[in-house]
Amino acid sequence: MNRYKIFGKCGFFYPLLLVFILGVFNCGHDVNAQDRPNILWISHEDLSPIYGCYGDSLARTPAIDQLAERSIRFNKAFSNAPICAPARSTLITGMYAISLGSQHLRSETPVPESMKILPEVMRESGYYTSNNVKTDYNFSHEGRWDESSSTAHWRNRPEGKPFFSVFNFMITHEGPTNALRKSDTESLTAFTDPDRVRLPPYLPDSPKMREIWAHMYDLLAVFDRGVARLLSQLEEDGLLEETIIFVFSDHGHGLPGHKRWLNNAGLQVPFVLHVPEKYQHLVSHIRGAETDIKVGFVDFAPTVISLAGAKVPEMMEGKPFLGQEAVEKEYVFGYRDRADDCYEVSRSVYDGRYLYIRHFMPQLPYYQNALIFNKGGSYEEINRIRDRGQLPDAAQRMFAAKEVELLYDLENDPMEQTNLIDRPEFAGLIQKLTGELDEWMIRNRDTGLITEGIMMQEARTKNSSVYEVARSYSKEEFEKILEAAKMVGKVSGLEELEPYFKAGDAAQRFWSLIALDAYEGTIEPVMPELKELMQDEVPAVAIKAAEVMVKRGNDPLAFTVLENMLKLPDEVQVLQAAISVRQLGEKAAPLLPVIQNEIFPKYAGDIWGRYKSWSYPMFIGMALDQTQIICGIGIDTHK
Template sequence: MACKNSPKEVDKPNILWISHEDLGPIYGCYGDEYANTPTIDQLAANSIKFTQVYSNAPICAPARSTLITGMYAVSLGTQHLRSAIPVPEQLKILPEVLREAGYYTSNNVKTDYNFSHEGRWDESSKEAHWRNRPEGKPFFSVFNFMITHEGPTNALRPEDTSSLPTHHDPAKAVLPPHLPDSPKMREIWAHMYDLLEVFDGQVKDLLSQLEEDGLLEETIVFVFADHGHGMPGHKRWLDNAGLQVPFILHVPDKYQHLVEGISGATSDRLVSFVDFAPTTLALAGVNIPEMMEGRDFLSKEESKYVFGYRDRADDCYEVARSVYDGRYLYIRHFMPQLPYYQNALIFNKGGSYTEMNRLRDAGELPDAAKKMFATKPVEILYDLQEDPLEQNNLASNPEFENKVAELAGELDEWMIQNRDTGLLTEGIMMQQANQSNSNVYEISRAYSTASFTEVLKVAKMVGKITQLSEVIPYLESEIDAVRFWALIGIDAYEGDIGKLTVKIQEMLSDEVPAVSSKAAEILIKYEENQVAYKVLGELLLLEDEVQVLQAAISVRRLGAKAKPLIPIITKEILPKYSGEIWGRYKNWSYPMFIGMALDQAQLNCGINVPTKK
């Protein structure tokens, strides 16, 4: 029989995760005077407020994969936005472990893990609720609220905030320096705070339901966001503004012994999403699986560093990694030749993005905003204590040479230890997993430490090559990822690559599509090579959607030079991936991103296509 009201005391605490989308730590209890969050602030007054909590990724799917597995997404290969990754059979995510320990587990409703969630929850649906559990069972319930997502933030729909008696005054908004101070941007910023206030009301509703059921004193409550604001310079950006999140942990009096390692109502210990699953298990008195890479953040031993990652989001590739020590944030860009703000549909989708583009075209962007459209530094070091808005890159300052070396070394060690699959690139890791009928996690661990270190070595050369002779030996490596990164190094090289075009043309026949598509892209950009056009056209016709996406992204990067490929795109490729999503695409995964890349390619060639704004 379902149990709706069960005040009965249980040995194990109930655990409730209340998560929401796309907002940094701007609750009123964090000192933001512009925010109106009375429910959260009242909860925080009787809870632990964490001030140094980080998503490991600045976009939803890899962040959520990390949360639910207790593993770095780059270890599993789940770091690319909306992908379908084969994971190890022995992988048990948080609700599976808790179910085995006697918990009822419910999820309402978003998953977005980049792998199937089927059979891993007792219930995962819009109706999922702790109230559906059998009599006497403790519960682990997740509620995720979408109201603060970048979609509502940028859409400015009045109905989203119609429940509020008053609204935030745009004139009182305080914008960060990387956003232009225009009336439209202020309106969007104020609306973002209105949506936060709506979320605060949703938190109130859930807490009221706990109280109605007599469970408020039996339930440990987490309140947090999944990454930074849904605005330019935040979501998708691997910096503090993209990674830092609010986190309130409410522990009822009867369970205070479980948090004895924390002193005071505010904690500045370093926490990241990879730690949430093991900590939840520890609170439930359940053994933490050996496979989990996070740690119990409530234990006496504190973390020294947190790590971040940014890879493909939509049809925009990045490979960037970060490490933070509590004061200094070090970021390494492995594809520095690509701007933050790429020429892609996702950066021209309305709201704040349209406003950025309008002001850019009018020549009215502030200098901090102009940087988003430029190539990136290979290395960044921010002192977040002195420079919380991340305006001063200290990486080339001699005074910080030792700090850069320390954090760069920690990052290298972490990437090698966890076999960071971003170094294998999405096309290569998926090709190798398919060929061996295995999964990405095991594929990456089949690399010897020496081989993986070699891949990292070549990837770190990108943006720092002064003579092409430095990269030539790696173009013939037996390691697929080494050849790939050698080509990325050439793509980022600012000098003449003419003497390498013959060698690059030989790589058009490489058996690895990620390598051949990159070779084709480079040759077409350099000399509009006809053989390269043929190769890209053939790659677009492959059945493997992951490899087609690699080619489609290369086509998008060609700009107007993609014109010879337009006939095959419109007649043969796009019809395969068309459907009802946004009125154009077959589904929310690879077909959508292939379609987005090829729609932008058409726009680059002067062809008007209907796109969602």
């Protein structure tokens, strides 16, 4: 099926004619590099579309709004992931993070040696590339930029070179939003009145929550001043009319129900695009000051490359939405996987009105009993009100098991409160959207189906990238894994799982255990299979089997398995084991001595005064800390 509508209609003849004309006008010389547009990305963290130009009356964004008056506002722009690292991986590679295996929050994913990310392609086409300063791609950025530092700037480029420059502002991150530090907004003279804010139904309406929500707008005002500074610098340099400018956020608000949630509130972002007069031909297919063209982060890199007149690498999976090769996509896809020490596999597809979401681990609530959800700010406030039994129903749902499938009509239900999945009149639409999602997952060899432990183990064993590992699976093999994963939350009888328990493929065995974990009936009939799977040669399978056994059975061997897995040298496998131990709750008590005396010390360090690094050791430590807290041990964790 043709998924794309081609904007440009010039065939083979017209590009040849254009080349001939350019050659005549340039008298046989190469086109000057400065004839190509400079491209500036001004990105920021953790905010949904609340700029003033989007109609938000609380926003104080004069710089962005004035830019928007002579620019294009995108009404349907989306991060493909509702949390930073996979979102940024997608942005910079032009590839779905689930294809690369970079969809988990902070990992060290081996990527193909042949993969060239956006700044590399731009450098090869003659651009100076600078990044100030965040990367967070889940793979190494070393050597991929001309400069990536806190002082990186287009002003550092050689004379005469066009530039691609990125400036990322962290002031709107969930940290400052929840911290309520006066120092973060000391440059402001006006502040948002908490009494004027309108909270979504899934957040409790309390003075503290209103203060946090209002502070979020004040941080946006600080960011707007940063935008003003950069625009002034462009003007000082005489480059404002030579530069295409992108202003956007990396995903939705840094608050519960948004960041980390695979829904529209977590995925939709503001995006203002400024194209100077001399480059208006590159956006001639967009009429007016706003557009409903659907774009995802996976499309940003191919678009920038297209604007620069360079060739988009075949490996990139996004599509240009500007320039001569622009296409309009019918669907935008989303994904949520491990964030911090909370496992999740959820996927979404959006057609411009309806958002379909599939949860492959529905037994796990979004709001898990994990350290990340027990910190201060909005999380502390939600927990306080929950303890008093005063949470509204919409907020209570965040703590419950998730529905396996959801369908939202975002036109009539923008707050995503009414699930239409069981409405008979939507059966045809649901079938179409599920079919599109399934086909996309298989086509891109969604590594979330292989699961983190298995994909990383295979990559190391084969000395390969996760991307290449996933593509070593045939289409038919991936279809079988997806078939197993889609059984989660749908099992009517345990006999349905028998073939998957004994499957030769480890990912199928893993998903059979996830389905067993989600099964609400007795699992006594399959205890022999569960005991056998605890001895599986693949750690990811053995860990999950042991977790289910502790929860639902009484074999003491399960604790031995988990203890052994916590002692493995492979941090990825240890992380899964630590997460499984945390999910045991108070039943994890027999493991406390080994956690305290042997395991945690290996991952302790100076990060937040507790952990060895920002990657796997942090999340292992967080899971083990929360396990001890649940079991009644006082832990002085970060604030």
